[in-house]
Amino acid sequence: GQNIDQPTEMTATEGAIVQINCTYQTSGFNGLFWYQQHAGEAPTFLSYNVLDGLEEKGRFSSFLSRSKGYSYLLLKELQMKDSASYLCAVRDRGSNYQLIWGAGTKLIIKP
């Protein structure tokens, strides 16, 4: 079956670094996306991984290991505005290339 797991909630301190993990089980992996969603707003695209390794984009980086079914989103120099939910989603050939979503990780940033 298909399954995406993420921690429900994490807390971090302003200025610090936090890593949000995502593990997945799909029948035909075809890419992994991270989205950010502030409360009451639209999810917005953060990153995309389809090959193993690290993709860096400013303060945010995303890592993928296809053999382990594992990804993480790394946020550096945390700012209060980074308080949001972070959603991991996997494209799956077994689901007509539609996105399979994790339940999201609520990140709370404290001063």
Add this chain to the structure above:
Amino acid sequence: EAGVTQFPSHSVIEKGQTVTLRCDPISGHDNLYWYRRVMGKEIKFLLHFVKESKQDESGMPNNRFLAERTGGTYSTLKVQPAELEDSGVYFCASSQEPAEASYPYNEQFFGPGTRLTVL
């Protein structure tokens, strides 16, 4: 450029009533998706339009849900009759690239969602 818009932002109806949600995608995006998020759970795919055609409606929960995209522009999602379990946030997204094997990267742009509460 305007993003994806959805209307209404909130809807509260009673069980058995009908509700119609509207989504206006980004201009020029042929691909339009509907998703639903039930409280505390993950976002789930409902269906995918390419222009006015339903490319994939495998996620539609039952025949009480009807989606249309006449003319290939905006889309509507009608729930008739609504049940308690239909409560949740309904998101719409659009993309230039389709969800197909030949397009491994299709960034989807989301609307803010419609929060539906069925009492």
